[in-house]
Amino acid sequence: MNMKITQDISVGSIVHGDQAGSDTNPDSYVTVGSPLMEDPKMRVRSVDVFYAKKQAIFDVNFDIGRNEVVSMIGPSGCGKSTFLRCLNRMNDTIDICKVSGELLLDGEDIYSKQIDVVELRARVGMVFQKPNPFPKSIYENVAYGARIHGLTDNSVQLDELVEQSLIRCGLWDEVKDRLSEPATGLSGGQQQRLCIARAIAVNPEVILMDEPCSALDPIATATVEELISELSKNFTIAIVTHSMQQAARVSQRTAYFHLGKLIEVNDTAQVFTNPTHKLTEEYITGRIG
Amino acid sequence: MNEEIKIGRHISSQFDQELDEVRSRVLKMGGLVEAQLEKTLVALRDGNSDAVADVAKTDQKVNQLEMDIDEECTQILARRHPAAGDLRLIIATTKSVRDLERMGDEAQRVAGMIEHALDNDIKKKYYKGLLSLGEHVKELLHSTLDTYARMETRSAVKNIRMDKSIDEEYGRVIIKLMDRMKSDPDNISDALDVMWAARSLERIGDHCINICENVIFLVEGRDVRHTEIDDLKEQLS
Numbered sequence: 001m002n003m004k005i006t007q008d009i010s011v012g013s014i015v016h017g018d019q020a021g022s023d024t025n026p027d028s029y030v031t032v033g034s035p036l037m038e039d040p041k042m043r044v045r046s047v048d049v050f051y052a053k054k055q056a057i058f059d060v061n062f063d064i065g066r067n068e069v070v071s072m073i074g075p076s077g078c079g080k081s082t083f084l085r086c087l088n089r090m091n092d093t094i095d096i097c098k099v100s101g102e103l104l105l106d107g108e109d110i111y112s113k114q115i116d117v118v119e120l121r122a123r124v125g126m127v128f129q130k131p132n133p134f135p136k137s138i139y140e141n142v143a144y145g146a147r148i149h150g151l152t153d154n155s156v157q158l159d160e161l162v163e164q165s166l167i168r169c170g171l172w173d174e175v176k177d178r179l180s181e182p183a184t185g186l187s188g189g190q191q192q193r194l195c196i197a198r199a200i201a202v203n204p205e206v207i208l209m210d211e212p213c214s215a216l217d218p219i220a221t222a223t224v225e226e227l228i229s230e231l232s233k234n235f236t237i238a239i240v241t242h243s244m245q246q247a248a249r250v251s252q253r254t255a256y257f258h259l260g261k262l263i264e265v266n267d268t269a270q271v272f273t274n275p276t277h278k279l280t281e282e283y284i285t286g287r288i289g
Numbered sequence: 290m291n292e293e294i295k296i297g298r299h300i301s302s303q304f305d306q307e308l309d310e311v312r313s314r315v316l317k318m319g320g321l322v323e324a325q326l327e328k329t330l331v332a333l334r335d336g337n338s339d340a341v342a343d344v345a346k347t348d349q350k351v352n353q354l355e356m357d358i359d360e361e362c363t364q365i366l367a368r369r370h371p372a373a374g375d376l377r378l379i380i381a382t383t384k385s386v387r388d389l390e391r392m393g394d395e396a397q398r399v400a401g402m403i404e405h406a407l408d409n410d411i412k413k414k415y416y417k418g419l420l421s422l423g424e425h426v427k428e429l430l431h432s433t434l435d436t437y438a439r440m441e442t443r444s445a446v447k448n449i450r451m452d453k454s455i456d457e458e459y460g461r462v463i464i465k466l467m468d469r470m471k472s473d474p475d476n477i478s479d480a481l482d483v484m485w486a487a488r489s490l491e492r493i494g495d496h497c498i499n500i501c502e503n504v505i506f507l508v509e510g511r512d513v514r515h516t517e518i519d520d521l522k523e524q525l526s
Binding site: 245 | 297298299300301304370371372373374375376377510
C-alpha cells in the first residue's frame with residue numbers, strides 16, 4: 001500500500017465550509033460538519049482508493065468514535081461500500097484495488113506489515129447485505145470463528161459463548177432447540193442475526209455492516225435495527241445504508257459520500273433536518289440520486 | 290443575511306406537485322384571511338352589515354382549508370418521509386396554517402362586535418378609531434403572505450419590526466380608550482368592547498409574526514421564537 005505523508009490535522013480544522021448549504025459550491029471539496037473527533041476508535045486520514053486507474057475514493061479524512069453508530073449514505077457508486085471495506089482490509093481481496101493513506105485502529109496502522117489481517121477482521125468484523133451463513137449448523141456458524149481464534153479452552157466455554165452470542169442477537173429463544181440444524185433453514189432475518197452473532201462471537205471492537213437490512217422484510221429490519229441499538233453499547237458500528245430513514249433511526253452521526261468524496265459528516269439529527277452542504281440537502285430530499 | 294430557499298425540483302415530480310399544491314393552498318387561505326380583514330375594516334369604517342356577514346361566510350372556508358392543508362401535510366409526512374428543507378416546509382406550513390385560522394377567528398370576532406354596535410353611534414365612533422390600527426395590521430398581513438410566498442428572511446425581519454410599531458400603536462389606542470372611560474363612565478362597557486376589538490387586531494399582528502418566524506425556520510433551520518429583534522438580526526447575519 002502506498003503511504004502518503006499525512007498532516008497532523010487537528011480536530012475540526014477541516015471543516016466549516018460555507019454557511020447554509022444552499023450557497024456551498026458543489027464542485028469544491030471540503031468535508032463540512034464534524035468528521036473528526038478526539039480519541040476516535042478508528043482514524044482515517046488522506047485515504048484514496050483506486051480500482052486500477054480509476055479513483056473511487058478521494059482524500060477522505062474521517063474519525064469513527066468509540067461505541068458510536070455512524071451511518072454512511074450516498075447515491076449508488078459513491079464509494080461508501082468501498083470505504084467501508086477499507087476499514088478491515090476487505091479490499092485486499094480485490095486484486096486491482098489500491099488503498100493509500102492512513103487508517104488507524106486505536107492508534108495502530110491497520111495497513112502495517114505487522115498486522116495479521118485475519119486477526120484484524122476478527123477485531124473489525126463485517127456483516128454483509130445478503131445474509132451469508134456458513135453451510136453448517138446454527139451452532140457451528142457461531143462456534144467456528146471462536147474455535148479457530150482459540151477464544152475458548154473447552155467445549156463448555158464454547159457452548160456458553162455460542163449461547164451468549166445468540167442471546168445478544170435476540171436469536172437464542174428461536175433456535176435453542178435446534179442448534180444442530182442447518183443455518184440455511186432459518187428465515188432471512190434470522191440468518192442475518194445469526195451472521196451478526198457469528199461476528200460478535202469473536203469479540204470484535206468494531207462491526208461493519210454493509211446494507212444489513214436491504215434483503216430483509218420490515219419486521220426483520222426493525223429487529224436488526226433494535227439489535228444495532230443494543231450492540232452499540234459495547235461495540236463501535238459503521239453501517240452503510242441506502243435507507244435514509246434507517247440512517248436517521250439507528251445512527252448518532254451520518255456521513256454523506258458523493259462521487260467518492262466525503263461531503264459532510266454531522267449529527268444525524270442535523271443532517272436530516274438542516275444539512276450544511278447543498279449536495280447533502282439535494283440527496284436526502286430526493287433531488288439527486 | 291437575506292437567505293432565500295432555492296427550491297430545486299425533486300426526482301419525483303409528484304412530490305413536487307404535492308408540495309406546490311400545499312404552498313398554493315396556504316396562499317389561498319392567506320388570501321381569504323386578507324379578504325376577511327378587509328371586510329372587517331369596511332365594517333369598522335362604514336358600519337356595513339353585509340361586510341360583517343361576508344366575514345363569517347369566509348371564515349367557514351378558512352376553517353375548511355385549515356383542515357384540508359393539515360390533512361395534505363399529514364399525507365406527505367406519512368408517504369414521503371420528507372427531510373431537511375422539505376421537512377421544515379411541512380412543519381412551518383402546519384404551524385402557519387394554524388396562525389392563519391386564528392387570524393380569521395380574530396377578524397370574525399371584531400366583525401361580530403361591530404355587528405352589535407350597528408345601532409350604537411357612540412360605539413361606532415369608537416370602532417372607527419381602530420381604523421388606523423386595522424390598516425397597519427392589514428399591511429403587515431399582506432407583507433407576511435408575501436414573505437411566505439417568496440420564502441426569504443429579510444422581509445420576515447422587516448415584518449417583525451413592523452409588528453413592534455403595531456404593538457406601540459395598540460398601546461396608544463388602549464390609553465385613549467381608558468381616557469374615554471374615565472371621561473365618559475356611562476359608556477364604559479362600550480369602550481371595553483372596543484378594547485377587545487383592538488386586542489383582536491393586535492393579535493392578528495402577532496400571528497403574522499409567528500408566520501414570519503416559521504419562514505425563518507424554514508429557510509435557515511433556526512428556531513427564532515422568543516428572540517429579540519436585535520439578537521435576531523445578529524443571528525441571521
